[in-house]
Amino acid sequence: MQEDSGLPGGFCTRLLVTGGAGFIASHMIISLVENHPEYLVINLDKLDYCASLKNLDSIANRANYKFLQGDICDSHFVKQLFEAEHIDVVLHFAAQTHVDLSFLDSFKFAYVNTCGTHILLTAAYEASVKKFVYISTDEVYGGSLEEEFDETSPKRPTNPYASSKAAAESFVLFFWERYKFPVVITRCSNVYGPHQYPEKVIPKFISLLQQNRKCCIQGTGRQTRSFLYASDVVDALLTVLKVGKAGEIYNIGSNFEISVSQLARELIQMIQNTSSETETECWMDYVKDRPVNDLRYAMKSEKIHNLGWRPKVHWKDGIERTVAWYKNNFHNWKNVEHALEPFI
Structure with a gap:
């Protein structure tokens, strides 16, 4: 530049x-x-x-x-x-x-x-x-x-x-x-990561669980995201x-991919300290899916890799930092509670 x-x-x-x-x-x-x-x-x-x-x-x-x-x-x-x-x-x-x-x-x-x-x-x-x-x-x-x-x-x-x-x-x-x-x-x-409005899946699940509410999973939860x-x-x-x-x-692109249902399980185990699959499933609420919900997006990123970039933050580290941030910052937005409602 x-x-x-x-x-x-x-x-x-x-x-x-x-x-x-x-x-x-x-x-x-x-x-x-x-x-x-x-x-x-x-x-x-x-x-x-x-x-x-x-x-x-x-x-x-x-x-x-x-x-x-x-x-x-x-x-x-x-x-x-x-x-x-x-x-x-x-x-x-x-x-x-x-x-x-x-x-x-x-x-x-x-x-x-x-x-x-x-x-x-x-x-x-x-x-x-x-x-x-x-x-x-x-x-x-x-x-x-x-x-x-x-x-x-x-x-x-x-x-x-x-x-x-x-x-x-x-x-x-x-x-x-x-x-x-x-x-x-x-x-x-x-x-x-931090700063994301809780209408998106990761901050939404984190915020729901931190309020002792169930994760609302659209459709089957088999959709995967990177x-x-x-x-x-x-x-x-x-x-x-x-x-x-x-x-x-x-x-x-990312080299980390996870299904929405598995994402919910990992966050439940992290935030609610569940010890069994049955206990974990109790925190999962399957709701109406949106009209179109693509099952998977996958991209090749060799072009930007050739410029010298690759991701550095491991999922475990990134999600722990994210969970910690939302404990104290959920109310950074006005009327944020509306973001936690499922799609209707």
Whole structure:
């Protein structure tokens, strides 16, 4: 990533992180602010229900961090932001991400994830941004029990969330093909760790069990997911930021895979200290499945491995850290109890 010491404010690089009060983006901001004092990190967040500025308490007063509240779907605001802040690099995380909710309000997901990305791309292109990294998902490939997807595999999304991300990717790549605007796309496996709103499966199960409530498992629980700890994803994105090539797509995959039912069992045994299979099963409540629930996502990640990245955090260590964090931080969000209800 090219640096320019002549930028306004005395910083070498000015990075815009969208959705920075959310889960992965908050970890990204903390890493950038703490390890790169030469960067000014600008956090743009709407502060929707799943965002919390408490995620950023540790760096809130740092000189190279700035928070702006705003909506990526507000084209006038976004254009003014790029003009005023002289942005060099964009890390675009901001999105509606909960698959269950996407079935209930698909238009909102399409509008925020696709139109919001297009608005941001247009402003960034007009401001001659040097690099635009779009954080996408493995779900754009759709599910497969046998096939492992690489970056050239076709996109076959099976839910409104994944469809909106796939559509946004198409706009990102259009800006590369039409204008050679320096975009990069990353597609990541499921991520876990501190700061994640408890509507997602791992923090949801942890929070339910810490309140002595049963894990609500959608359908059969045979669905498997690959999981990466948040800091490993941050390292991957830093790698892409530094040496990822414009116009390319990079899978960020995990070598750890677990079924939802086995995930529940492990968390029950850890949090409730159950000693038998029968006792463990008593903490599992099978509920109605969502309309489409892919059984498995599997990606090949050799392309980003060739850039020097591989995951470092072992599942046992990562899940222990995550469980410990939620003991004291469940109420970091407003009305968070709603997140623990099963899909209806």
